[in-house]
Amino acid sequence: MKVSISGAKEKTLRQMKAEEAAKNVLCALISIFVFCLVWHLGTRNGTKLGELLPGPVETLSYFFRGFAANIGTYTMVGHMIWSFMRVFIGYVIAMLIGIPLGVAMGWSKTANAIFRPIFEVIRPIPPIAWIPLSIVWFGIGEGSKYFIIFLGAFTAMTINAYAGVTSVDEVLVGAARMLGADEKQVFINVVMPSAVPSIFAGLQIALSSSWGVVLAAEMIRSSEGLGWIIISGQNTNNNVQLLAGIIAVGVVGFASVLLMREIERRLCSWTERGR
Amino acid sequence: MDRERQIKNKMITMQHVAKTFVTERKTTRIIDDISLEVKENELVALFGPGQCGKTTLLNVMAGLEKATSGEIIVNGEKVTRPGPDRGFVYQTLALFPWLTVMGNVCFGPRMRGISKKEREERARYYIDLVGLKGFEDSYPVQLSGGMKQRVGIARAYCNEPSVLFMDEPFGHLDAQTRYLMQDELMRIWEKEKRTIVFVTNNIEEAIYLADRVIVLTNCPTQVKKEYIIDLPRPRDYVDPGFLALREDISSVVDKTL
Numbered sequence: 270m271k272v273s274i275s276g277a278k279e280k281t282l283r284q285m286k287a288e289e290a291a292k293n294v295l296c297a298l299i300s301i302f303v304f305c306l307v308w309h310l311g312t313r314n315g316t317k318l319g320e321l322l323p324g325p326v327e328t329l330s331y332f333f334r335g336f337a338a339n340i341g342t343y344t345m346v347g348h349m350i351w352s353f354m355r356v357f358i359g360y361v362i363a364m365l366i367g368i369p370l371g372v373a374m375g376w377s378k379t380a381n382a383i384f385r386p387i388f389e390v391i392r393p394i395p396p397i398a399w400i401p402l403s404i405v406w407f408g409i410g411e412g413s414k415y416f417i418i419f420l421g422a423f424t425a426m427t428i429n430a431y432a433g434v435t436s437v438d439e440v441l442v443g444a445a446r447m448l449g450a451d452e453k454q455v456f457i458n459v460v461m462p463s464a465v466p467s468i469f470a471g472l473q474i475a476l477s478s479s480w481g482v483v484l485a486a487e488m489i490r491s492s493e494g495l496g497w498i499i500i501s502g503q504n505t506n507n508n509v510q511l512l513a514g515i516i517a518v519g520v521v522g523f524a525s526v527l528l529m530r531e532i533e534r535r536l537c538s539w540t541e542r543g544r
Numbered sequence: 545m546d547r548e549r550q551i552k553n554k555m556i557t558m559q560h561v562a563k564t565f566v567t568e569r570k571t572t573r574i575i576d577d578i579s580l581e582v583k584e585n586e587l588v589a590l591f592g593p594g595q596c597g598k599t600t601l602l603n604v605m606a607g608l609e610k611a612t613s614g615e616i617i618v619n620g621e622k623v624t625r626p627g628p629d630r631g632f633v634y635q636t637l638a639l640f641p642w643l644t645v646m647g648n649v650c651f652g653p654r655m656r657g658i659s660k661k662e663r664e665e666r667a668r669y670y671i672d673l674v675g676l677k678g679f680e681d682s683y684p685v686q687l688s689g690g691m692k693q694r695v696g697i698a699r700a701y702c703n704e705p706s707v708l709f710m711d712e713p714f715g716h717l718d719a720q721t722r723y724l725m726q727d728e729l730m731r732i733w734e735k736e737k738r739t740i741v742f743v744t745n746n747i748e749e750a751i752y753l754a755d756r757v758i759v760l761t762n763c764p765t766q767v768k769k770e771y772i773i774d775l776p777r778p779r780d781y782v783d784p785g786f787l788a789l790r791e792d793i794s795s796v797v798d799k800t801l
Contacts, residue, residue, distance in 0.1 A: 465642070
C-alpha cells in the first residue's frame with residue numbers, strides 16, 4: 270500500500286546521498302591538490318623552507334618508489350606489515366583481556382570492587398612510560414612491543430565495555446524479564462547487544478592509541494616498521510625518507526579506521542550511527 | 545456475542561495492595577490499599593489524574609515492582625516477579641532496537657525455548673494481525689511511532705499471556721495516530737480476545753475502549769469510583785450516552801495542578 274511512496278522516497282534519498290558523496294570526493298581532491306601546491310611552492314628551489322623540508326614531488330615519489338624498492342631491509346609494504354602485525358597482536362591480546370574485564374566489572378559489583386582500584390591506578394599511566402620496564406621484562410624484541418601496545422589499548426577497551434554494560438536501559442531489561450528471560454538470557458540477549466556500540470567506540474579509541482604506541486616503540490628500538498623509517502630518516506639526515514614514513518603512518522591509520530567503521534556498520538546496523 | 549457470558553471467570557484478584565517508595569530522606573506512599581478484580585476477557589481502563597500512581601499500580605499488578613503489602617493473583621497464581629504469563633506494552637515502547645520486527649515479536653517464545661519454525665509462524669500471525677505484514681525485517685528505528693507500538697502489541701500477544709497490561713500505550717502518539725491506534729486495538733481485541741488492563745490519562749480513550757473504567761484518586765492512590773461502560777461498539781465520541789459518561793466521570797476526578 271505504501272510501498273510505491275516509500276520506494277520513490279528512498280530513491281531520491283539515495284540520489285541525494287550519491288550527489289553528496291560525489292561533492293565530498295571532489296572537495297577532498299581539490300583540498301589535497303591545493304595543499305600539495307602550497308607545499309610545492311613553499312619548498313621550491315631557493316626558499317629557506319626548501320632547505321629544511323623536501324617538496325611533495327620528491328616525497329611522494331620516494332613514498333611510491335618505496336613499494337618497489339627496499340627502504341633498509343624491507344619495502345614500504347613490508348614495513349607496514351611489520352607495524353601492523355605488532356599492533357594487531359598487542360591489540361587482540363588487549364581485546365581478549367580488556368573487553369571481558371570491562372563487561373565483568375559492569376555486570377558484577379564484586380568484580381568491580383576487586384578490579385577497579387588496580388585499573389584506576391594503571392589507567393592514567395601513559396603506555397610509553399612502560400617502555401623501559403617492558404624492555405627489562407621482555408627484552409628488546411617483539412615481546413616488549415606487544416606488551417606496551419596491549420597496555421595502550423586495553424584501558425580504553427575496558428572502560429568502554431564497562432560503560433556499555435552499565436548504561437543498559439533498565440526498561441528493556443524489565444521488558445525481557447516480562448517476556449520470560451532469565452538472568453543469563455537477559456545478559457546475552459539484552460545487556461551484551463546494547464553494549465556493542467560502546468564497545469566499538471572503545472575499540473576505535475584503542476586502535477589510534479595503539480598506532481601511537483607502536484611508533485614510539487619502533488623509534489626507540491627496532492630495525493623495521495614505520496617508526497623505524499621515520500627515526501632512521503632522522504639519523505641519516507634523510508628528510509625525504511622521514512616524511513614518506515609519516516605519510517605512510519597517515520595512510521595506514523586512515524585505512525584501519527575505515528576498516529573498523531565498516532565492521533561497525535555491519536554489526537550495528539540498528540543504530541543511527543551504524544546506518 | 546453476549547458479553548455477560550464471556551466475562552465470567554476472575555482473571556486478576558488484587559487484595560489490599562499498597563506500595564510505598566523508600567528513599568534516603570523520606571517514604572512516599574504511592575498506592576493506598578487497593579482491592580479490585582478483573583474478569584476473563586475484560587478490558588479495564590485505569591484512569592486518574594496525572595502522576596497519581598497509575599503506572600506504579602500497573603507495574604505492581606504485572607510484577608515489575610513488588611507490592612509493599614497485599615496480594616495479587618493472576619490466573620490463579622500469585623504475582624511476585626516478572627513472568628511470561630503476563631504481557632506488557634510500554635508507553636516508552638521498550639522495543640529491542642538491535643532486533644528486527646520479527647526478532648522483537650519472536651523474543652518471548654525464543655526465551656521460552658519454542659522452536660524457530662513454530663515461533664516464526666506464530667510471530668507472522670501476530671505481525672499480520674497488527675497490520676505490519678511486509679515489515680518483518682525492518683528495525684524499530686525505521687518505523688513510525690504508531691508502527692512501533694503495533695510491534696509492541698504483537699510482541700506482547702505473541703507470548704500468549706493470560707493478561708495484557710498496557711501502560712499509556714498511545715500516550716506518545718499524535719492525536720490522529722492515537723485515534724487510529726484505538727480503533728486498531730479494538731479490531732485486534734475483537735479478533736483475539738484477551739484480558740487487558742489499560743492505563744490512560746485520557747478520559748475519552750478510557751470510555752472509548754473499556755468495558756469498565758476504574759477512576760483512581762490522587763496520590764496515594766485509591767479507587768474512587770467504577771463505571772461499567774455498556775455502550776455498543778464501535779463507540780462514537782459524540783454519542784449522547786458517551787458524552788453523559790464523560791461528563792459524569794470528569795466530575796468525580798480529582799483535579800491536580
